[in-house]
Amino acid sequence: MKPATRTRRFVAFLAERLPAEKMSLQAMVQKKEVPVHRWSWAYYLGGLALFFFVIQIVTGLMMLFYYEPSVATAHASVEHLTNNVPGGALIRNLHAWSSSAMILSVMLHLLTTFAMKAFGRPRELTWVSGVLLLFLVFGFGFTGYLLPWHQIAVNATKVGLGSIEQFGEYLPGDLADLPRQIRETIQGGATVGQATLSRFYAIHVVVLPLISLGLLGFHLLSVQLHGMSPGVDRPTGRTEKFFPLFILKDLKVWGVVFLMLAVVAICIPFDAFLDYPLGAPYNPLGSTPDGIKPEWYFFWMYYPLELLPFWLVAGGMGVLQVGLLLVPRIFRGTSRKVLRTLAAAAAVYLIVITLFGQAIYEMFSGGH
Numbered sequence: 001m002k003p004a005t006r007t008r009r010f011v012a013f014l015a016e017r018l019p020a021e022k023m024s025l026q027a028m029v030q031k032k033e034v035p036v037h038r039w040s041w042a043y044y045l046g047g048l049a050l051f052f053f054v055i056q057i058v059t060g061l062m063m064l065f066y067y068e069p070s071v072a073t074a075h076a077s078v079e080h081l082t083n084n085v086p087g088g089a090l091i092r093n094l095h096a097w098s099s100s101a102m103i104l105s106v107m108l109h110l111l112t113t114f115a116m117k118a119f120g121r122p123r124e125l126t127w128v129s130g131v132l133l134l135f136l137v138f139g140f141g142f143t144g145y146l147l148p149w150h151q152i153a154v155n156a157t158k159v160g161l162g163s164i165e166q167f168g169e170y171l172p173g174d175l176a177d178l179p180r181q182i183r184e185t186i187q188g189g190a191t192v193g194q195a196t197l198s199r200f201y202a203i204h205v206v207v208l209p210l211i212s213l214g215l216l217g218f219h220l221l222s223v224q225l226h227g228m229s230p231g232v233d234r235p236t237g238r239t240e241k242f243f244p245l246f247i248l249k250d251l252k253v254w255g256v257v258f259l260m261l262a263v264v265a266i267c268i269p270f271d272a273f274l275d276y277p278l279g280a281p282y283n284p285l286g287s288t289p290d291g292i293k294p295e296w297y298f299f300w301m302y303y304p305l306e307l308l309p310f311w312l313v314a315g316g317m318g319v320l321q322v323g324l325l326l327v328p329r330i331f332r333g334t335s336r337k338v339l340r341t342l343a344a345a346a347a348v349y350l351i352v353i354t355l356f357g358q359a360i361y362e363m364f365s366g367g368h
């Protein structure tokens, strides 16, 4: 194909996905209609993910006033925030519970937009920006986990970073050492230490938020430009006004969810919910606690890594990540019925491995 033709087609592709003539407040808000059908509830999930993201930013900013990103004082600063600062424990709990709630809502949002074929033309870029947001959300989880600098957090991060080095076993010659170099570059040295804490802190509170805000801006612009996808094969034809009706309903959902989150954050300290309290600061000479596990939202890859050959799971993960980005292409001609079945199968896998992963692991590994 001639380069000129390729450029013309690319420009036409972009013009259809980012129609300049629709980029007015009136077109994007006042005229926008939301389809009403049996899957309309799914349109609230993106909004919920957005709401939790806002809670993360607000509670994160508040904790920044007390958190000290140094191996000598990080743990003490979190302990001080939790035990001495008025409202400190509540803010930290809100941040911890809302992070889980955000990841849950993003996962549900992905599954429902997939099942509704909301990635179809012209919403391909909405989907792709969504997948990139998903990767960032997991990045938030992995980097935030280290910041309290206690025995479990540091050792779990070591295990996580250690899996990078395992790739070396499958690479030829000098390349075999590359994964170790990548790991040491990420952690800023041969072991997890001050350089790692500083980097994870900078990534968690500056790099990821900035990239996420940019991507989210694009994601929401793309949604506003094209409106909500019909979502079902036979749309009812009924719609409701986005502004003010749908927005008011969104706010009502946020209000109810915030109340529930606040009650949980007041009643159940996040540390108590997990099988490890804030505990003692990391001691490099201390023993590695038994049964270290990552946060629940990593179980879908953690337990397969525990049970299956590394190359198989790592390969599968690579295919999954590329496959997610190419969904609009791969499933372009797929019926919603098949998409719903695939989404349901993925949901069943995520529920089973998250709730029963440990039991399955003990069953197949004989408890080793």
Ligand code: HEM
Binding pocket: 042, 043, 044, 045, 046, 047, 048, 049, 050, 051, 053, 106, 109, 110, 113, 116, 118, 119, 123, 126, 127, 129, 130, 131, 133, 134, 137, 216, 219, 220, 223, 227, 228, 229, 230, 231
């Ligand atoms: C931080 C993460 C995310 C936030 C805050 C977010 C936010 C939103 C919001 C507010 C909407 C409009 C309302 C709705 O349809 O729910 C939306 C739509 C959409 N999102 Fe996301 N999203 C996120 C991640 C994702 C992910 C991970 C995917 C898929 C991989 C995705 C794919 C889509 C698609 C395809 C639409 C269009 C829905 C339609 O037209 O029916 N989003 N998103």
